[in-house]
Amino acid sequence: MKKLVNNPIKAVDEMIEGYVKAYPNYIKTVGENLRALVTAKETKENKVGVIIGGGAGHEPGFMGYIGTGFADGVPVGNIFASPPPDPILDITKEIDKGAGVIYLYGNYQGDIMNFGMAADLADLEADIxxxxxxxxxxxxxxxxxxLEERRGIAGSFFVYKAAGAAADLGYSLDHVVRIANKANDSTRSMGVGLSPCSLPQTGEPSFELADHEMEIGLGVHGEPGLYKGEIRPAESIVNELMEHILADMPISRGEKVAVLVNGLGSTPxxxxxxxxxxxxKILEDQGIIIYRSYVGNYLTSLEMGGCSVSLMKLDDELTTMIDHPADCAMFVQK
Incomplete structure (x- = not known):
């Protein structure tokens, strides 16, 4: 599987160097720590700091969402691997404005361990x-x-967006946490994989799918889904994804949602x-109102083929968070 890289071992660092050089008005590193990225813009005193993050390979997630109205910092791990505690702690100290910091990440054991260690160190070393x-x-x-065992996939975009908006509006840390939890509780996602990706270090496919196969329910790192089967028309695939999502989401006719159809990297x-x-069409038939739509690559898996569908059920409060302006290198909403 072909890659436009130099030394595969240095691919993540060279990507970050290129990104920082491309968008110096949006992003900078914390000192010499290339894996610790923060906003290049001034932030307000007593603003809650927002850190999102995880492994590389999900671009534009996560560093593409550093900016006004979104995240203040992103620690970058190796491909599909949690960042270590050091860059998380460096960012925490850099962005703290006296109101505390919220960590937001997908529910994976490596992230839970490393972000947890960074949180303990922030308290011990800097009283943050x-x-x-x-x-x-x-x-x-x-x-x-x-529910607490579920993975975080592309619907994390909505959770990060809501928390970033709340922090930008000047809400307290407790208030930002409440909104982030509410956004998470209101979001459901499910994906389909059509083809694997490959890590630069190995050049080997991350999982096996025959040319005629798809995998329903595949995870964002290639974790196993519900089943592998013959590829079907898009409408049939969507029917199955939406059946699972709507069965899991308590929603009624007349309520409104934000919708994300997220590409996994190589889907046109x-x-x-x-x-x-x-x-x-499914939402219209059920009388559910699409309030905002996002279609494109928001949280990818290198060059994996396929996509996911995410719905966030909106009330007035979450609508305010979704509507709030954001200005990032890879995402702008006015």
Missing amino acids: RVETVRVTDDVVSAPKDR QMELYIMFRSVA
């Missing part, structure tokens, strides 16, 4: 209060009675819009 919200939007990764925009067309 840190609170954590883990995203658990993937409906097929655990049953409804074990044409196909994502075809998928969105079917999502919109």
Whole structure:
């Protein structure tokens, strides 16, 4: 599987160097720590600091969402691997404005361990209060009675967006945490994989799929889904994804949602819009109102083929968070 890299071992660091050089008005490193990225813009005193993050390979997540109205900092791990505690702690100290810091990340054991260590160190070394919200939007990764075990996938975009808006509005840390948890509780996602990706270090496919196969419920790192089967028309795939999402999400006719159809890296925009067309038809038939739509690559898996569908049920408070302006290198909302 071909890659435009130099030394595969240095691919993540060279990507970050290129990103910082491309967008110096948005992003900078903390000192010499290349894996600790923060906003290049001034932030207000007594603003809650927002840190999102995880492994590389999900671009534009996560560093593409550093900016006004979104995240203040992102620690970058190796590909599909949690960042270590050091860059998380460096960012925490750099962005703290006296109101505390919130950590937001997908529900994966490596992230839980390393962000947890950084939170303890922030308290011990700098007396910074840190609170954590883990995203658990993937409906097929655990049953409804074990929500805390679910993975975080592309619906994390909505959770990060809501928390970033709340912090930008000047809300307290407790208030930001409450909104982030509410956003997570209101978001459901499910994906389909069509082809694997490959890590630069190995050049080998991350999982096996025959040319005629798809995998329903695949995780964002290639974790196993519900089943592998023959590829079907987009409408049929969407019907299955939406059946699972809507069965898991308490929502009624007349309520409104934000919708994300997220590409996993190599799926053309044409196909994502075809998928969105079917999502919109199902919601229209059920009397559910699409308030905002996002279609494109928001949280990828290198060059994996496929996509995911995410819905966030909106009330007035979450609508305010979703509507709030954001200005990042890879995401702008006015």
